[in-house]
Amino acid sequence: MVGICNGFKNCLQNINYKTMPTQDVIMTAKELAAYLKIHPFTVIRYAREGKIPAFKIGMDWRFHRKYIDRWIREKSSLSFVKRERRKSLLEKT
Secondary structure (H helix, E strand, O other): OOOOOOOHHHHHHHOOOOOOOOOOOEEOHHHHHHHHOOOHHHHHHHHHHOOOOOEEEOOEEEEEHHHHHHHHHHHHHHHHHHHHHHHHHHHHO
């Protein structure tokens, strides 16, 4: 992050993921929320429920960028497969 944040929105705007290396990046829930463009509470809920790759350091959740990117690819390809199945079922009827 660049500089000091004043409020949650300003913190998210200051995160520049384009300059971060894609490997070996550990993100907080707020950083991951900005990366995924979802609310931090949703990120924490997904972590708690085991829906997203995460680990805890003390009371805080952390997320490894490499595993998050892999999770996104898996979710995207699974979604594509489901869409194609639905499309083929509709074409048969």
